[in-house]
Amino acid sequence: MKRYLIFCLVLIQLLFVSMLTAAQTGKCQEKCLPIYKNGLYSFEERVKDVLSRMTLEEKVSQMATTAIAIPRLEIPQYEWSNECLHGLARAGKTTVFPQSIGLGATFDPDLVYRMADAISSEARVYYEQAQEKGNWGKYTGLTFFSPNVNLYRDPRWGRGQETYGEDPYLTSRLGVAFVKGLQGNDKKYMKTIACAKHFAVHSGPEGKRRYFNASATTKDMYETYLPAFKALVQEGKVGSVMGAHNRINGIPCNGNRELLVDILRKDWGFKGYVTSDCNSLSLFVTDHKVCKNKEQAAALAANSGLNLNCGWIYKASLVKAVQNGLVKESTVDSLLSTLLMARFKLGLFDNPKKVIYRKIDRNIVNSKTHQDIAYEAALKSMVLLENKNGLLPLKKDINYLYVTGPNANNPDALIGNYFGASDRLTTFFEGIAQKVPVGTTLQYRQGVMLNMVASNNWTVKEAAESDVVIACMGLTNMLEGESMDAIASNEKGDVLNLSLPEAQLNFLRDLKENVDKHQKKLVVVLTGGCPIILTEIRELADALIYAWYPGEAGGKALGDILFGNESPSGRVPITFVKSLEDLPPFENYNMEGRTYKYMKKVPLYPFGYGLSYTTFEYTGLNMPSTIKAGEALIVSVKVKNTGMTDADEVVQLYISDDVASVQNPIRRLAAFTRVSLKSGEEKNVVLTVQPDMMSVITDCNQRMIESGEFTISVGGGQPVFQTQSYVNGRVNVEGSKKLEL
Known part of the structure; x- marks a missing residue:
């Protein structure tokens, strides 16, 4: 018995030594790796390291839609361009959800979040399977050109179906939900990368999009065309933004430093990468005619802060633009660093076992849940x-x-x-x-x-x-x-x-x-x-x-x-x-x-309109009579299903500035929620109006909350077109406050 115990103790010691040696060997192997391959270093350190190992030609090769492989650094090919507007597009079997305009009609951010989460899970599975097949080609990447948060400002625009509708607030709520669902919530890795497009002031005519010049005032820009993009950047932490084909006030969007650097990065704090719309840079020469040749086009885009060229201009001409002194190589380094950071955050350079999103059950694709x-x-x-x-x-x-x-x-x-x-x-x-x-x-x-x-x-x-x-x-x-x-x-x-x-x-x-x-x-x-x-x-x-x-x-x-x-x-x-x-x-x-x-003309069907198989009654509007400028407004209301059918109601809150010092919207959607009510059931619904919804863009191009009275209307649609009940109230805002644009 004593010999047996000694034997067991010796065996345990040998096993412990063996495990310790293996662990130390593995740790040594990891420490001996180049920094950019070594998970012990931060993403920032790894990006800096791999960038230092690249030639100028190799750097530029990673800034086009198809980032070619660099065998000597063991960097595989990567395809930046992919689509998932309402389901993984142009891939194998997938779940097809309603087109975006239909998602707008749901008024349901939680639903959009769950949908986007399902899409990104299917995208991850498809990516893994494509890799196993050696398929690095089109539409295999994890970086998506979705969602489209352009404002559907004119109903004749054929691509309006890709948007969430004509309201900046609704668009921002659904867009933020989509981005968060797509990109995941892991602290280290991103599930996929979403893209806010087309930045900015882009909504037709479709046939002229490659040379059209959209003229927009600063007031319209900040009141209408930019709010959804700002929300996706600041709230959604969207990983990329796509520049539009068109010009804004004479300047091509993809060569507009004020748009891509001053507004996007300096004012809003954007940390991701900017991509051109596909083949937009060639339009600088052929259609917009702001450049004489493709080298100038590459330089204009790079110096304006464009990280990724969906197209061929960077690949063909950026190296020459650097050699000719039109672009500094340090500018190329800065632009590429952001792109490389995106690939590191997706876990593409790490051991798959350490990336949570590379372990998704492959049976999730078009599963019963989806x-x-x-x-x-x-x-x-x-x-x-x-x-x-x-x-x-x-x-x-x-x-x-x-x-x-x-x-x-x-x-x-x-x-x-x-x-x-x-x-x-x-x-x-x-x-x-x-x-x-x-x-x-x-x-x-x-x-x-x-x-x-x-x-x-x-x-x-x-x-x-x-x-x-x-x-x-x-x-x-x-x-x-x-x-x-x-x-x-x-x-x-x-x-x-x-x-x-x-x-x-x-x-x-x-x-x-x-x-x-x-x-x-x-x-x-x-x-x-x-x-x-x-x-x-x-x-x-x-x-x-x-x-x-x-x-x-x-x-x-x-x-x-x-x-x-x-x-x-x-x-x-x-x-x-x-x-x-x-x-x-x-x-x-x-x-x-x-x-x-x-719009002052009476519509056939107003924004927010829709019938039900039941009726709803609104009572008991409750809110403070006075708030200070910069405070959120908390509103509660009782909603009752007065019909015989269980149903959902879309509760909508509209706000009107009764004493604005400048021309202002007639009314604007400022809060909404869905509520499910059984026949005869009543619920108390609480809505919050954020301070910026009470602001105006002044003639001096400042965003201000002005003192004065506001009308609050809550119901199943806009108050003047209601077929069912709604309630009105007024709140007085004391003082004034300047907000960032």
Whole structure:
């Protein structure tokens, strides 16, 4: 027994010595690594070290979209350009969420955060799998050109579908949520890197974007065009910003030092990298004509603070620009340091086992959890615009339902632009078929093409024999969007007439005439990213739903809304006008007469509008009568579901400065929240108005909170257009306070 104990003690000692030796050897190996490969050093030290080992040519090779491999330093190729606007795009199987404008209609930052978190998880899995295959090519990186937080200032802009709508505050809340969900919350590593684009003052015309000069006053810049970018930088800590193609007041955005350095870095404290929009630098020579050659273009961009060239100008000409004295090599070092820091923060130079985001379960891609988020988003995005005589929800005892229209069974109507590939796409017809009561006759014919009349059409006569016709009409990415994608558009993707194609309008007119003859009903479901003029369609439809581009679960969500399994709760994030005559010229970037904040014409459907299957009552508004300038305003209100259906309400608070010393918005959205209420339930809702929402931009281009009286309105939409109850109150602000722009 004694010998056995001695043997055990010796064995334990040997094992301990062996483990200690191994640990010391591993530690020695790590210490012997070059600093840039050594995890014992800070990212800043590692960036400085690897930069010192590069030649000028190697440095510049890392500042283009495709950063080529540097074998002697064991630096692999990296692709900076990727997209994930509403799901991982241009990759393998993924979850497709609603397009951004539909996310705007949800008024739900928490939902957007959860969606972005799901997207970044799928992106990480895809990145790991691509690496294993040796795929370092296009769209494999973890740096994304999303979100688009440009203001949807004019409804004719075809790319407005990529934005969260026309309101800077709503855009900032959803944009910050998206960035935080995408980039993760680890203290050391970033999950992915988001990009605030297109900086700045960029919203059409699409066909002129490569040479257009947007003229904007300082007041409009800081009141309208810049707030969302500032929020993403300061609150969201966004990792990158993309410069726009266009000029602002004569200066190309990607060569604008005031924009990229003075405002972005000095004023706002931005720490990430700035990328050009793709091929923007060549436009300095060919379109903007501010440079004589590509060397000058490279120098202008580099000296203006542009870190990354999405394109070829840096690769072709930056080395020569340095050699010719147009750019200092120290400037190149500074620009590249920021790019290298991004790659280190993504964990691309570290042991995968030490990077938390490289351990994500690969089964998460389009998992049930992510599918549920896609369904929730689709459901919350759809807006009920009309419901005459309570036609919807459809009765369960309906005998004959007829589905028609070019988008009824069209997957393109679900995805918009910058989309991914899902094996779970459910069209509207399929979603209706899943929910239709057993024993109900269900028939489908397309009836009409997107923009062409059908030469042989039985649908109009046949549909009128049913009890209810559901016509799924509208636009797809063929007709609106980025110019190279909108292949059926004669307007480079813009929708200059804000109308459905004439073929669809004529089909709806004929359909309505025959439906009325037989005393039947017509439900119109519209897809699209722009607020088309609905004056006539509103009259034709007994019920009208705007579904935007609702993603893979769009059909399922529509089916549940039509049959009353869920109540619609979306709110339009952009004004629907009555006529083109209500809009200023498309190319005029002055905000006078634009968006709900400045438009004096009565809209058809105002920003924030949307119907429900129930009604809500607002009472008990409570807030202080006086606050000091610079204090937040705390407002509470009681909201009650007074109908028979459980539903969500979007509680919106608008503020009006009654005594502003300068021209100011008529009203502005200053706070909002979603609240779920069962039939008969009442909740106390608390909203906070931040001090900057009570500020103005003065004639001296300063942001000030002025003393005086403000009107506060709380309800389910803007107060002057309310169909349900709302409450008003007033608060007096004492004193004044200057804020940063």
